[in-house]
Amino acid sequence: MKGNHHRHAALSILLCLGMISAPIQAEDIEVFFTKKANSVAPNVLFVLDSSGSMESKENNNTRMEILKNSLHEVLKPQEKYKKLNVGIMNFNGNRSGGIDFPITDINSDAHDVDVDIPANTDVGSVIDHISQSYSASGETPMGDALYFASSYFLGTHVFNTGWRGKPNAWDTSSNSYRGGSQYADNPAAYTGSIDSTTVAEIRTRACSPSNPRPIRHCSSEYDNCTTEIHNISARPKLYRINTYSCDSSGLECKWRYPRYKNIDADYPGDASCSNRPSTPQDGDTWVQCRAAREASSYTYERCEEEYTHYETTDGPTATYKSPITHQCQSNHVILLTDGEPTRRDTLYHIASRVRPITGSDRYQDCKALNTLSNLSNNILTYGRCLPELVEYMATMDQAPDLEEKQIISTYTIGFQLANNPGAQDFLKLLADKGQGNYFDADSPDDLVNVFKRIINEVTGNNVSFSAPSLSVDQNNSLATSKYLYRSVFTPSDKPAWSGDIVKTRMGQDTDGNPTFTEEITFASTLVDSQRKIYTYTGTNDDLTDASNALATSNDKLTTKLLAVNTDNRDSLIQWARGLDVKDENNDGYTTDQREHMGDPLHTTPALVNYTTSPRRQVLYVPTNDGLLHAFDISGDTPAEIFAFIPPELLPNLKKLYANSNTDTKVYGLDGNMTIWRSNDGKTYLYIGMRRGGNNYYALDISDPEKPRMLWTIKGGAEDFAELGQTWSTPQLTNVMVGSIKTKALIFGGGYDTDQDDKTKTSPRTTDDTGRAIFIVNAETGEKIWSAGYNSSDFDYDLGLSNSIPSDVRIIDLDGNSLADRIYVGDMGGRIWRIDLDQDNISDSSGYLLADFNDGTETGNRRFYYPPSVALDRQHRLMIAIGSGYRAKPTETMTEDRFYVFEDPNTLYKPATPASSAIIEDDLGDITDILTLTSNKPGWYLRLDKGEKVLAENIIFNGKIMFTSYQPQFETGNSICNLSGNTPRAYLLALADGRPLADLDNTAGLDRNMTLNSVEFIPGSPYIVFSGGGNNGGNSNNDGGDNGGGNNGGDNTPPSSGSDSDSDFAEFFAGEDPIGRDSGLSGRLSWQNR
Incomplete structure (x- = not known):
């Protein structure tokens, strides 16, 4: 596909994931379940162009064939859409067709809709069959189609004026609707009746073509059989119901012929048409009686025929049955066309309907x-x-009888429209006004991907919490390449969630707007039955050793290790390897691959550029089924090199295999990774488990074909007894251990799950675990130094009383590649400063720098993410951090903030720390003013009710960027409850918080913008560099003096930029652009990216 263009209008799709009963989730995934518990499946109506231009060929297939094949791929049962209602209609000829199949649960039995359809035929298959019966012809009455679609959703009068015709009837021999008018609605789409009259007529036909040509065989389709004998041998698909049609059965078009015939004397051949039956027969069974040679020199043939014709008009009560049956139900039109509208007979009706938009019934006022x-x-x-x-469909209530406002969004797809920019702009405008999205599609794969992306969007599949991983330009290490890699997942009410990685190409459209084009997904490539999947059984650090293979032949994989009985061991292992032993795709086979990947819920993929010849790029992806995947992405198609599951996560496979909806979400490797590439050619990967557990793992991935186990830190034991859930991403740096410069990892003490308790909206309380900061040797995992809540269990008593799930921020002020200082927040709303001794780490110390928790329920703020730290242009060390309750994102009691303040001791460790910490009252409140005017050491912004900062912020070139999430609740007794979310991105001046840009295109400066490309919790903003700006790379190379950063970057004092205009950085959140800087050569903060 060419790319989707996200509109600046607020996206008002309410993602409905199904009416379920799920366990209460005291986690950030509650944003899905709060919606799901009070919602129904979304309605989707396919409105498809079948005009004559769809017969144009692309390589060996027509556009119509590509469309049919694409829909077949999208609608096949293996896709297993759990909550989706679909319907279909097409448009061509002189007037759009009606509703060919009403919007219905895709997995339900179509027999319940139409009794002629055999029982146990799913709706998705019927809609697929209907699309296969479409043929391309005639004009493009797009306006009529949209008007009829609007009428259907509204539940208004079935449009007629003599064009309805007898409906099709289901033909079991062909598994499709046959025999009626292409313009007729499916009777299941409306209530009431359509009056009909059966008439027998005799008419005379004369056929005398000016250019006789060889006769082709009769078709059993609706087309006329030949030019020479007109409208006799084929089953007609009739256009005007008051002209002629089939008999009342709809399946037998019977003709009586000939009454008489006149044959010119020069007509060659004998016994012309002698094989014609003399009694009525099915049109499909009559075979053309003349040979091709007989068509070369005749004058004419005339014959009379007797036929039954079926005339219809609307009954007095024929009205559509609106598919909008529930409040909070989302409704969507997917309009596909390969051109522009060329006909419309409903202009005056449309003009009347949109009067609330235009203010009149005059079409001239549509501007x-x-x-x-x-x-x-x-x-x-x-x-x-x-x-x-x-716009009327997207903004006005489409179901006034239901509570709340029900709307319809319109998605548009331009199929092979690269040479028609006017048509593209028109479809973009429709998507904009219809509050959907526009997509280009040029190839069959494009079209499949576009359909799936839209369906995933409206059903809530393929959600992302994390910022993408950006690849580095192989020809310019200071620039970002055109590709990024997004982790996505599909929420479920069961323990196992599906996930994927989407390779996305960044570009620009003709207007210079950024585009993001999905090129390939990774899960679909996991089809090799010989996959290399390893665990660690403790006997050999070489993970490729047979003792570590996740294979039925490995006797080290005991039933105890897997937590299963002997009978289930082999099937569980085969399933874990990707074998479809449960026939989950319902294709009748249990030896094929599942094409499944676990969900990368909170993780960002890590990209490593190996300098082997030829160069090799490997993407590492951890997932919650416990597997860490390594994909070779050097070519066009990703290829899995290996996958690794820690032994502690093997027992989870049993619950994932059962996948019962009575169990809660299963977590595995859910943390972010740190990559270290050392001077001696070694490459190491470090990862925590987040909610998956309390361990850290280190792998030697110097050779991705031969990974090795490096070490494991087990939380809750020995030196790491205080280590909670390992949320904090290890930060790589250098410290002095005695007189030895040592590569080290620094991380917070972890998350205390007591914070999940709902009562934690009460004033601040003390945690039981995670109250620590650890420094460990990066090569051995041994503890070097720790700070905690006492001096007996820790090397330094920092006075901690709350857990630290946050990453730590490390800075190197003097550029000597040794870490000078750590800043980190805790779950009690405090900011801590630790000064690392440059002569010996054991002499390090720290103190409480700021406390932004005022001890009340509303002031019980938490810091899940690290602060950004930067020297401003006055050489002040500025610290920026936002608060938010990540475990309860829908909570609204806490009054969260975003803080920016100065560390008063910028360059040196104070001889005596300040007697009191910085508090909120020390800073300036800029919420209701444009800029800070008072002489304060910083500022803060009050967030809206329920709004939270749930991702890391970025400081760059004097600007600060961060994202926020705000749940939206309806008032009153609405069953919708959580009606939606407002994800935002902020762009502010670091110095005083003033707005810097017109973010919503309304000719004024704005502090924030609503993110149209994000539906739930947004990830951190990210920066795309072009030409020069240093993005820090994607792995941490020593280079002799490199430190800090989980994905690379230095710890030297950042520069203030250059004067070059050729280099620039673009800022994004999701796929929404939030700003640009030009003339950059460096960054302005110590950022772990």
């Missing part, structure tokens, strides 16, 4: 098209009022 230039006459004529129509 949205005036905002575009270079439009064709077709669009200006037949596209008029269509932007207003989709």
Whole structure:
């Protein structure tokens, strides 16, 4: 696909994931379950172009064939859409067709909709069959189609004026609807009746083509059989119901012929048409009676035929049955076309319907098209009022009888429209006004991906919490390449969640707007039955040794280690290797691959560029099924090199295999990774478990074909007894151990799950674990130094009383590659400063720098993410941090903040720390003013009710960027409860918090913007560099003096930028651009990225 263009209008899709009963989640995934518990499946109506241009060929297939094949791929049962209602209609010829199949649960039995369809036929298959019966012909009545779709959702009158025709009837022999009018609605789509009259007529036909040509065989389709004998041998698909049609059965078009015939004397051949039956027969069974040679020199043939014709008009009560049956239900139109509208007979009806938008019934007052230039006459004529129509659908209540406001979003797909920018702009406008998204698709794969992406978006699949991993330009290490890698997942009410990695290409459209084009997903490549999957059984550090293989042949994989009985051992191992032993895709096979990857819920993939010849890029991806995947992404298609599951996570496989909805979410390797590439050519990977457990693991991945186990830190034991859930990403740096410069990892003491307790919205309380900061040897995992809550169990008594799940921020002020200082927040709303002794780490000390928890329920703030630290232009050391309750994102009692303040002791360790910590009252409140004017050592911003900062912030070139999440609740007795989310991105001046840009395109400066590309909790902003700006790379190379950063970057004092105009950095959150800086050569903060 060419890319999707996210509109600046707020995306008002309510993602509904199904009416379920799930365990209470005291975790950030409650944002999915709060919605799911009070919602129903979304409605999706496919509105598909089948005009004559769809017969254009792309390579060996017509566009129509590509569309059919793509829908078949999207609708196949193996996709297993759990909560989705779908319907379908097409448009071509002189008038759009009606609803070919009403919006229905995709997994339900179509027999319940139409009794002629055999029982146990799923709706998805029926819609697939319907699409396969479409043929391309005629014009493009796009406006009529959208009007009929709007009427259907509204539940209004079935449009007629003599064009309805007898509906199709289900033909069991072909598994499709046959025999009626292409314009007729499926009777299941409306209530009431359509009046009908059966009439027998005799008509005379004369066939005398000017250019006779060889006769082709009769078709059993709707087309006319030949030019020479017109409308006799084929089953007609009739256009005007008051002209002629089939008999009342809809399946037998019977004809009586000939009454008489006149054959010119020069007509060659004998016994012409002697094989015609003299009694009525099915049109499909009559075979053409003349040979091809007989068609070369005749004058004419005339015959009379007797046929039964079926005339219809609307009954007095024929009205659509609206598919909008529940409040909070989301509704969507997916409009696909390969061109521009060329016909429309419903202009006046549309103009009347959109009166709430235009203010009148006059189509001349539809002026949205005036905002575009270079439009064709077709669009200006037949596209008029269509932007207003989709805007009406997206903004006005479409089901007034239900509580709340029900709306319909419109997604548009331009199929092979690269050479028609006017049509593209028109479809973008429809998506914009319809509060959906526009997508380009040029190839069959594009079209499949676009359909799936839209469905995933409206059903809530493929959500992302994390910022993407950006690859470095192989020809310029100071620039970002055009690719990024996003981790996505599909929420579920069961323990096992599916996930994926999406390779996305960044680019620009013709207007210079950024585009993100999904090129390939990784889970679909896991099809090799010979996958290399390892664990660690404790006997050999070489993970490729047979003793570590996750294989049925490995006797080291005992039933005790796997927590299963002997009968289930082999099937569990085969399933864990990806074998579909439970036939989860319902294809009848249990020896094929599942094409499944666990969910990378909170993780960002790590990219390592190996300098072997040729160069090799490997992407490391941890998931909650416990597997750490290594993918070779050097080529166009990712290839898994190996996967590793720690032995402590093997017992989880049993619960994942059972996947019962009575169990809670299973977590495995859910933490972020740190990569260290040492001077001696070694490459190490470090990872925590987050909610998966209390351990840290280190792997030697110097040769990705031969990974080795380096070490394991086990929380809750010995030196790490205080270590809680390992949320804190280890930060790589250098410290002095005695007189030896040592590569070390620094991390927080972890998360105390007591913080999940709902009562934690009460005033601050003391935690039981995680109250520590650890420094360990990066090569051995041995503890070097620790700070905690007493001097007997820790090397330094910092006075900690709350857990530290946050990453730590390390800085090197003098550029000597030794860590000078640590800043970190805790779950009690405090900020701690630790000064690391440069002569001997054992002499390090620290103190409480700031406390932003005022001891009240509303002031019980928590810091889950590290502060950003930067020298400003006055050489002050500024610290920026936001608060937010990550475990309870829908909680609204706490009044959260974003703080920026100065460390008064910028360059040196104070001889005596200040007697009191910095508090909120010491800072300036800029919430209601544009800029800080008072002489304060910093500022803070009050966030809206329930709004939280749930990701790391970034400081760059005097600017600060961060994202926030705010739950939105309806008032009153709404069953919707959580009606949506407001994800935002902020761009502010570091010095005083003033707004810097017009973020919403309203000709004014804004502090924040709503993120249209994010539906739930946004990840951290990220920076894309072009040309020069230093992005710090994606792995940490020693270079003799490199330190800090989980994905690389130095710890030297950051520079203030250059004067070059050729280099620039673009700032993003999700896929929304939030700013740009030019003339950059370095960064302005110590950022772990």
